[in-house]
Amino acid sequence: MKRFIIPFIFMCVLFLSACGNSAKNQTVENASKEDESKTITYQSENGPIEVPAHPKRVVVLNGNAGDLISFGVNIVGVDEWAKASPLFKEQLEDVTTVSDEDLETIIELEPDLIIGDSDNNNLDRLKKIAPTVTYTYNKVDYLTQHLEIGKLVNKEKEAQDWIDDFKSRATTVGNKIKAKVGENSTVTVMESYDKDIGILGNSWGRGTEVLYQAMDLKMPDKVKEMTSKEGYYMISSEVLPDYVGNYLVVSKYNDQDNSYQKTELYKEMPAVKNDHVIEVDGNAFMFNDSLTLDYQLKYFEEQFLK
Template sequence: MKKLIVPFVFMCVLIIGACSNSTKDQAAGDANKEVESGTITYQSENGPIEVPAQPKRVVVLTGNAGDLISLGINIVGVDEWSKSSPLFKDQLEDVATVSDEDLEKIIELKPDLIIGGSDNNNINRMKKIAPTVTYTYNKVDYLTQHLEIGKLVNKEKEAQDWIDDFKNRATAVGNKIKEKVGENSTVTVMESYDKEIGILGNSWGRGTEVLYQAMGLKMPEKVQEMTSKEGYYMISTEVLPDYVEDYLVVSKYNDQDNSYQETELFKEMPAVKNDHVIEVDGNAFMFNDSITLDYQLKHFEEQFLK
């Protein structure tokens, strides 16, 4: 009886394996047929959508222009904030500046893919122009967002390769910085807007993802508490010292009022007196795409370890 059971089980395994392989082969075949037909199905946050397998003319209305550039995707229309980044100046020099209100201009660009934010206007109307995929800011972490862009434009492997490399580089730099400044040293990131100051959390661009997530540096407890809900917190210049301890990163715009830096209140902060202030170009540091993240990592490495 036992001798009969063994062959029977073996046959079942073979049958199940064959069925499994058949299912995999069919799925692979379906995927290949999609690519051959010029489209793939992307699983967006709003459900599956058919998009070009090799998009040639992309309009991007989010902060993901750098992700697309690094993956070799041609952009024909871009939002004004991305256009203002000096990191993309050469690549976007001849690219049209558009918004979610410029439907006629977008039509003229003849896009085969539109990438927008979930809060954009006219999304349904844009869908009539070209396949339109939207993302909700901070719904996924910054590295997953890059991977999603890679999946969307059929370059998932390239996106994952960059992610793996970036994580390794950032961990190494973070360890060097913590060894120099101390494991418990804190960093505050801020921007000035007219007469107010924005204190930024751990996922609001401006280098916050690199500092806090990738390199593992700490933020003051008060900053963590006040930014935990919205991702940022607006304060008056008078209370800035309450949010700054060891190091301060100032995301700076030349067209903003930066006179607070000339006040005694600012100059007397320990971070300022100890020359622990790192000023960065707000336009260059705004986003958290792959090109910007690489730039931020290199800048922080130079500034903290100089």
């Protein structure tokens, strides 16, 4: 009889262990489902809005795709501008391209959160699809904007940690650059649009936040004056020399008319003659999200200090 006792006890132990593991797994699964169903109240610029505590399917219709990628948030729909950035190519390769007009496609994507600009079309209809949070461009500075995105997706600590680190790194790089080019050297950032040229202020993407705010480099007085209202100022190529400082950053697109760079007027500018022109990929430099800012900072460090 004794020979049957040990096997019986062993079977009981296995049975109780299996029951315990099953109950534990069920508890974990229930907790996971409960966690996914949780919401938080985000204080948006338009008032409080209830959003998922951990969004799983986000549609991004503004310039914050890079911030979402850095936080590890799953993006299911994104606008064509973000899709064109080579910095996001791998992460957005299989993500659907949408606009604020593609309502049916957005519905099919089943988003649990939509992030857009305050001037997007169809906002009332988008809000019926999923909680929709919008931002007004340049209403807050670029670092505060990153923090706000962090708050929205429940990643505030990660956002603040990156901000602190970026400010420290940018100050160090800025000091090195100013030590080389001179404290009073000026930098102009421009971008061509068909036959016109845009001179950019201190918060218009294309590296302007890094140059003028994070690294504290100077812009020419005329650029500062003319961009103070709109953030940019459109000029003709004929007057470009009036706005170019000691250094010139040119944001370029392959499909734009860059013939002005072949003119004698352009070639005779001191910044060009002194080889102080830094050309950047307009698609890579367009935004001011955390991933793009990191790339811009490294690129400027290499170019100014080479």
